[in-house]
Amino acid sequence: MVRVRTQVAIIGAGPAGMLLSHLLSLEGIESVVLETRSEEYVASRIRAGILEQSTVDLLRDLGLADRLEREGEEHHGIHLQWPHERRHLDFAELIGRSVWLYGQTEVQKDLVAARHRDGQEIHYEVSGTTLHDVETDHPWVEYVDAAGRPCRLDADVIAGCDGSFGPSRATVPDGVRRRWERSYPFSWLGVLADVAPSTDELIYARHPDGFALHSMRSREVSRFYLQVPNETDLADWPEDRIWEALATRLGHDRDGWTLATGPITEKSVLPMRSFVMSPMRHGRLFLAGDAAHIVPPTGAKGLNLAVADVALLAPALAALLGKNDATLADAYSATAQRRVWRCTHFSWWMTTMLHTDGDPFNHQLQVSQLDWITSSRAGAAGLAENYAGLPIGF
Structure with missing residues (x-):
């Protein structure tokens, strides 16, 4: 068995996993990313197209917005329409904030390019990913790499950024996790x-x-x-x-x-559908993005919510692993879920206002x-x- 050690094992190489690895590297925390799909598949998935102001601000602060600035489009509002009416809401005039049209596929390309430049270790097309001992200080991940070799990745922390069908969510025991769901x-x-x-x-x-x-x-x-x-x-x-x-x-x-x-x-x-799971932390396993919550796309929240999760998680893990300070890590789930429920409500509200029954x-x-x-x-x-x-x- 191939055995490797890192500080943070990140499950999932989508935007949440890539951004988390980038933020951690800026804090001097090393990570290894595991992904079931191929790099090409992950890069080509058609998903969200609207970036919130706070997401754009974060990417700018990280120096990851050059192509967004050139190729993205700033939108100052939206049109709401019903029979015989079409009315425009000007966000910039109302609240001084705007949104950007820039697809998730483009965000993914930018993040992957940045991680490759920094030499990030990413393993694509792995299989049989299983999380172990997450309730201890020495969790580890078992998987089979693309060459068919059994591997073990030891870590101090595991970050589950692997979406709704990945193994991370399922690792939290039934007696611990709570679920809220609406189809x-x-x-x-x-x-x-x-x-x-x-x-x-x-x-x-x-x-x-x-x-x-x-x-x-x-x-x-x-x-x-x-x-x-x-x-x-x-x-x-x-x-x-x-x-x-x-x-x-x-x-x-x-x-x-x-x-x-x-x-x-x-x-x-x-x-x-709407889905929220609590807690977003179990022992040394932390969940982010679709692994912990799903919203209908009506409110354009999915990708932005994942970005907000990892923006909270990265400094929490840096303090935990770099300074042995668990304050932010202990507060992560409750802090993140305040925003999760706000976005879940907004997405439900937009959905029920606009769809006919x-x-x-x-x-x-x-x-x-x-x-x-x-x-x-x-x-x-x-x-x-x-x-x-x-x-x-x-």
């Missing part, structure tokens, strides 16, 4: 298309046929979402049907707006809420504050 009665049909966006900023549209979102990935590529029933078969949604549904749900009859169409390059169905009473409530948010400065500022993101330390 929504609809999914999103996500579409990437080679066509310039038909909007300057995102459009969130509530329509009797179901929710629709017009987003974008660049000046040449648009991203769209449609509310569809759970268990939707992609074969039932050919291109013509997708464009017709988008034109109907996003159509706006007051300013002559039209939806530009183009070749669809990718389709997928995303189930919608056929209930006439709910329809009237949703329209009333949309009207209040877009006509009340207090309502608009509340949405803007949550969407653009609270400070990292919230």
Whole structure:
């Protein structure tokens, strides 16, 4: 068996794991990253596209925002739409903060490039990853490397950044962990298309046929979402049907707006759910990102919440391992979950406000809420504050 030692074993090489390894290296803490998938697979996963102000500020402070500054787009707000109404919320004017359009795939590329420059040890395509002795001061990870060799990674701490299907979450015993979960009665049909966006900023549209979102990935590529029933078969949604549904749900009859169409390059169905697990620490195992919580993408919180987690976790581990000071580590779970629940609520709130369920009473409530948010400065500022993101330390 190949046996290696490090200070922090990081499970998962997505943005949370990569950013954590970078932050730890700045604190003089060494780490080894283990990832089940290939580097190419992790880099190509299509995920979030909106970065909160606090995420952008952190990347700038770390010197990791050069390409974001060149290729990303700053958005000062969003459009909220329902039949016969489209209203703009100006976040910059309301709260002095904005968001950036810059895909998770691009963030991942920047983080991986930075870690390669620093010589970060990353093992891709490992299998059989199992966590041991996390309740002791000497946890270790057992795995099989890409060459088929059994390996053991000894560490002082294990950081579980391996998402909802990784082994880290499952390592916390049933008698210790608590779960809160909600599955929504609809999914999103996500579409990437080679066509310039038909909007300057995102459009969130509530329509009797179901929710629709017009987003974008660049000046040449648009991203769209449609509310569809759970268990939707992609074969039932050919291109013509997708464009017709988008034109109907996003159509706006007051300013002559039209939806530009183009070749669809990718389709997928995303189930919608909320999940929170507590605690985010068990012994010497610390969870971050989707390993501890999942939110529906309506509020653009998933990646940003993972960034906030590791921004708290890195100094906590540095103090624990570098100074033998457990104060921040002991507070990590409670501190992180304050933000987790705020973002979980906001994501649920946006989801229930914009998705249809056929209930006439709910329809009237949703329209009333949309009207209040877009006509009340207090309502608009509340949405803007949550969407653009609270400070990292919230």
